[in-house]
């Protein structure tokens with residue numbers, strides 16, 4: 001089985017690499033599909049630093065003197081680069097979320113399709129798992145996660161069921177969680193609701209939204225003027241952050257405008273609409289269906305004011 005089929009490969013790397021001698025960062029190495037494509041566009045002088053927080057990614061390491069893999073959460077990208085003596089880069093790519101390898105490894109608990117422990121940690125060294133969260137968190141916290149990250153309408157009801165169940169039985173596996181709800185969901189809605197529940201838990205366990213915010217906020221400091229921020233997202237919560245940040249440098253609200261109607265923005269969007277995969281790619285790789293590609297071009301300092 002392949003580790004991961006890269007999505008929007010050509011489209012994203014075409015927009016990322018504009019200087020073959022430059023330094024690039026791929027913050028979501030995974031199976032290394034995008035990283036390999038980036039390297040293929042670089043000269044001998046170019047450099048690529050890739051990140052992943054999943055130790056499994058190490059098996060895909062690329063033997064190339066221009067390449068380096070950093071096993072770290074991408075929220076620390078700025079400091080990790082500084083540690084390598086790099087303060088400015090030509091572009092950064094983030095192909096967000098979970099790899100097919102993570103989904104398809106049943107015992108990691110990401111997928112509703114397999115029996116496995118409710119683990120869901122991308123970083124196997126962290127202690128909080130989906131099971132420990134469900135067994136220990138306050139009911140209101142569980143409801144918040146289901147509502148905010150799963151966009152589930154009956155979040156409070158599901159959280160209440162969990163808290164009742166855990167008094168009697170451990171909620172340990174993917175099947176325990178599905179069985180708990182099975183009797184309350186009509187068959188035709190089960191897959192959708194399970195997917196929303198699992199997505200919500202995964203985002204919480206990996207602190208995905210906060211990590212993405214921290215990553216984005218660090219990008220103006222490290223990407224050179226005219227350098228590119230290239231983001232591929234797979235659900236609306238991620239895409240909203242990417243879109244707002246690239247447009248205004250903020251996640252909420254509107255930036256303050258000056259007397260001429262200009263506002264401070266570290267990037268300008270290449271296009272106002274996200275790029276999506278074509279039917280051919282979607283037919284070959286169904287995961288591409290939800291992908292949205294957004295590109296920001298780093299402004300020069302004088303354009304920020």
Ligand SMILES: C[S@@+](CC[C@H](N)C(=O)[O-])C[C@H]1O[C@@H](n2cnc3c(N)ncnc32)[C@H](O)[C@@H]1O
Nearest residue numbers: 006028030031032033034052053054073074095
């Ligand atoms: C969609 S996959 C990337 C696939 C990759 N582009 C390829 O071509 O194989 C996302 C990867 O990013 C990693 N990841 C997700 N969030 C991360 C974070 N906050 N820090 C570091 N790695 C992260 C996951 O472990 C996963 O391997």
